[in-house]
Amino acid sequence: MPHVLVAYTDDEPGVLNRVASLFRRRAFNIHSLTVGPTEKAGVSRMTIVVDTDDQGAARAQSNLEKLLNVQKVENLSIRPSVVRDLVLLRVAAESTVRPEIIQLAQSFRATVVDIATNSLVLECTGSAGKIDALLDVMKPYGILEMGRTGVVAMARGADFFGAQSACTATEALAVNFQ
Amino acid sequence: MEMSGAHIIWECLTREGVSTVFGYPGGAVLNLYDALLDFPAMHHVLARHEQGACHMADGYARASGQVGVVIATSGPGATNLVTGLATAMLDSVPLVAITGQVRSQLIGTDAFQEVDVTGITLPITKHNYLVQRAEDIVPVLREAFALAATGRPGAVLVDITTDAQKAKTEFDWEGHVPHRHLRHLPPRPDPGQLQQALKLIKAAKRPIILAGRGIDLSGARQEVLAFAEKTSTPIAMTLLALGVIPASHRLNLGMMGMHGEAWTNQAIQESDLLLAFGMRFDDRVTGDLKTYAPHAKKIHIEIDASEIHKNVKVDAPILGDLRETLRVLLPQVKTKDHSDWLEHVAALRGNVNADAILEDHGSLQAPQVIHELWKGTDGKATVVTDVGQHQMWEAQYYKHDEQKSLITSGGLGTMGFALPAAIGAKLACPEKEVWVIAGDGGFQMNMQELMTLVQEGIKVNIAIINNGYLGMVRQWQELFYKSRYAATPMLNPDFVKLAAAFGIPGRVVTARSEVADAITEARGTKGPFLLEFQVEQETSVYPMVPAGASLHNMLRRETAEPAQIGTRT
Numbered sequence: 001m002p003h004v005l006v007a008y009t010d011d012e013p014g015v016l017n018r019v020a021s022l023f024r025r026r027a028f029n030i031h032s033l034t035v036g037p038t039e040k041a042g043v044s045r046m047t048i049v050v051d052t053d054d055q056g057a058a059r060a061q062s063n064l065e066k067l068l069n070v071q072k073v074e075n076l077s078i079r080p081s082v083v084r085d086l087v088l089l090r091v092a093a094e095s096t097v098r099p100e101i102i103q104l105a106q107s108f109r110a111t112v113v114d115i116a117t118n119s120l121v122l123e124c125t126g127s128a129g130k131i132d133a134l135l136d137v138m139k140p141y142g143i144l145e146m147g148r149t150g151v152v153a154m155a156r157g158a159d160f161f162g163a164q165s166a167c168t169a170t171e172a173l174a175v176n177f178q
Numbered sequence: 179m180e181m182s183g184a185h186i187i188w189e190c191l192t193r194e195g196v197s198t199v200f201g202y203p204g205g206a207v208l209n210l211y212d213a214l215l216d217f218p219a220m221h222h223v224l225a226r227h228e229q230g231a232c233h234m235a236d237g238y239a240r241a242s243g244q245v246g247v248v249i250a251t252s253g254p255g256a257t258n259l260v261t262g263l264a265t266a267m268l269d270s271v272p273l274v275a276i277t278g279q280v281r282s283q284l285i286g287t288d289a290f291q292e293v294d295v296t297g298i299t300l301p302i303t304k305h306n307y308l309v310q311r312a313e314d315i316v317p318v319l320r321e322a323f324a325l326a327a328t329g330r331p332g333a334v335l336v337d338i339t340t341d342a343q344k345a346k347t348e349f350d351w352e353g354h355v356p357h358r359h360l361r362h363l364p365p366r367p368d369p370g371q372l373q374q375a376l377k378l379i380k381a382a383k384r385p386i387i388l389a390g391r392g393i394d395l396s397g398a399r400q401e402v403l404a405f406a407e408k409t410s411t412p413i414a415m416t417l418l419a420l421g422v423i424p425a426s427h428r429l430n431l432g433m434m435g436m437h438g439e440a441w442t443n444q445a446i447q448e449s450d451l452l453l454a455f456g457m458r459f460d461d462r463v464t465g466d467l468k469t470y471a472p473h474a475k476k477i478h479i480e481i482d483a484s485e486i487h488k489n490v491k492v493d494a495p496i497l498g499d500l501r502e503t504l505r506v507l508l509p510q511v512k513t514k515d516h517s518d519w520l521e522h523v524a525a526l527r528g529n530v531n532a533d534a535i536l537e538d539h540g541s542l543q544a545p546q547v548i549h550e551l552w553k554g555t556d557g558k559a560t561v562v563t564d565v566g567q568h569q570m571w572e573a574q575y576y577k578h579d580e581q582k583s584l585i586t587s588g589g590l591g592t593m594g595f596a597l598p599a600a601i602g603a604k605l606a607c608p609e610k611e612v613w614v615i616a617g618d619g620g621f622q623m624n625m626q627e628l629m630t631l632v633q634e635g636i637k638v639n640i641a642i643i644n645n646g647y648l649g650m651v652r653q654w655q656e657l658f659y660k661s662r663y664a665a666t667p668m669l670n671p672d673f674v675k676l677a678a679a680f681g682i683p684g685r686v687v688t689a690r691s692e693v694a695d696a697i698t699e700a701r702g703t704k705g706p707f708l709l710e711f712q713v714e715q716e717t718s719v720y721p722m723v724p725a726g727a728s729l730h731n732m733l734r735r736e737t738a739e740p741a742q743i744g745t746r747t
């Protein structure tokens with residue numbers, strides 16, 4: 001079962017390699033891994049989707065939290081969260097079926113971002129399930145190319161957790177003592 | 179003050195309290211070695227191989243509890259550290275390795291002696307660094323030392339380019355207090371889990387403490403003993419815990435696991451509560467997990483969160499420092515009297531006749547040698563073993579009472595460890611009597627370090643248990659591969675002559691009657707001494723849990739009739 005982990009890490013060279021290497025070494029199967037900046041300079045945010053059970057997810061989390069560059073990890077699978085993936089899809093579209101495709105795309109809130117003579121490119125954002133459904137619907141027309149970003153995720157509600165709070169209490173204490 | 183990167187490195191080491199380092203020079207650390215001459219108080223031990231240097235730093239760290247330091251050049255120097263780093267990492271030994279790296283501009287070009295050391299060592303270090311600017315040396319080294327020694331200790335590697343060693347910069351120590359190593363230190367033990375543990379302790383009728391190396395690392399020997407005595411709980415030990423709890427203590431059940439005492443394993447299987455203190459349920463300790471301690475609840479006190487529930491699902495996981503946790507627990511546990519249980523365990527012990535092998539029946543047996551060594555050294559030596567049958571016999575027959583008095587490669591099981599690690603241990607504790615116990619095979623893996631021993635002018639005694647075989651592998655071939663001895667019989671050099679070439683006196687021992695006298699001679703000789711014990715060749719270590727079998731299904735010596743032992747050749 002896919003589990004979504006969010007890791008706040010130092011923005012340093014080699015961190016991605018350390019994280020990827022850990023998953024390989026501990027024999028975890030990564031579905032997707034995305035990295036980007038956060039609201040706080042010097043802190044990166046990784047969203048990792050890993051195919052494992054609850055115990056495996058806990059093990060992945062505790063191993064991630066052994067890495068020096070990892071500040072904090074949260075498991076979003078155990079709480080309400082927003083999980084989004086973006087897909088770019090090149091679909092075969094002769095002029096005869098084009099209106100039909102565009103109409104279908106609209107019902108998925110996918111937008112047409114490029115049109116060529118025999119094909120068009122759709123962009124769609126959503127949960128993995130929604131994107132899979134879009135793919136199913138487009139398959140009969142012929143999918144010529146597909147690119148997905150992998151997911152980014154965020155907890156819902158007021159009890160959120162961000163890069164600002166990623167630094168642990170003990171570390172913060174030490175910084176203040178300097 | 180302006181200093182070169184190389185001087186900054188030595189200055190940092192000095193301020194970290196390092197007085198002895200182990201290493202081997204080369205092109206990428208020429209700057210570093212040149213600056214060494216400006217630090218006359220720093221003792222540099224020149225090994226004969228970087229693997230040797232790394233095991234020396236490891237032995238130094240295990241014997242002293244301080245961070246060990248090893249230095250190597252780029253490329254082949256650095257790759258030679260790999261086995262030593264993995265050895266230290268798997269046994270949670272605090273170690274800092276400093277390697278030279280090619281000039282920053284050459285990185286990534288496959289320059290002469292360039293190798294991606296941080297890439298190679300990533301999975302076998304706690305963390306590693308590539309330093310390309312002199313300004314980064316202080317923060318990185320301070321963090322490296324802090325990281326190696328805190329939490330669950332381990333190996334940290336710092337790769338420093340030649341230009342960073344050469345460049346001059348302001349030396350700023352105070353401005354770089356490390357803090358990131360504190361990130362993942364465990365919080366105070368969770369009160370809920372403590373309550374759960376107390377409930378289990380209260381309800382238990384047949385408890386056993388499983389003692390691991392974590393006890394030594396957290397300095398919890400007194401607390402564990404106090405706990406065991408107050409609750410009348412017997413203690414079973416992992417290989418790396420031997421000595422952490424005195425062997426002579428009445429509650430000590432000795433070693434558990436694959437070559438542990440049969441009655442100790444039996445007691446674990448019958449127990450209703452396991453208290454795992456700073457140990458990690460290694461497969462060599464548990465045997466088949468499906469049948470492991472089936473009646474027991476489990477309490478696991480552990481500093482490394484990723485070890486909890488890893489192999490064995492536990493009922494009360496307590497994440498924290500062992501000593502701190504026990505200090506909280508101790509006043510809250512009730513005094514217990516488990517004399518029924520203790521008597522039962524003692525009765526299990528009753529039918530074991532392990533010492534039978536110690537009787538004299540002509541040929542020389544390795545366990546006899548170990549037993550004599552134990553007697554001859556009053557059980558007070560620091561023994562550094564290699565890996566194989568002799569290692570298990572050492573664990574069974576040398577009764578360690580003192581902490582840090584057994585130094586052995588447990589997790590990785592690295593042959594060639596003993597001699598260099600013993601050199602490190604002796605330099606850490608010059609007042610200790612240090613013995614190497616090595617097999618004929620493993621001794622030949624790092625025997626070049628005999629010369630380091632001589633150059634350092636220190637006394638380490640060496641006992642080679644020569645059975646003419648890669649004995650432990652031969653044993654598995656005998657038991658599980660129909661005695662087909664593929665690549666295990668070994669032709670050996672004349673070890674005494676070999677030692678003589680290094681200027682070390684030695685003696686061959688072939689009979690039981692000479693053992694004690696030979697040990698006395700070795701001890702009485704100034705400087706190192708090598709004893710070659712030519713022992714019975716095809717004896718096996720018993721009892722034994724075959725890999726993957728249940729802990730209570732131990733292979734035993736075919737007959738307790740000692741006359742049978744050693745007559746198979």
Ligand SMILES: Cc1ncc(C[n+]2csc(CCOP(=O)(O)OP(=O)(O)O)c2C)c(N)n1
Binds near residue numbers: 592645648
């Ligand atoms: C570096 C390394 N290579 C191979 C092994 C596998 N191995 C484990 S024990 C052993 C035999 C050791 O023979 P020896 O040193 O003579 O000791 P003995 O078992 O005979 O006491 C071997 C080859 C190992 N542990 N380490």
Ligand SMILES: [Mg+2]
Binds near residue numbers: 617648
């Ligand atoms: Mg041998």
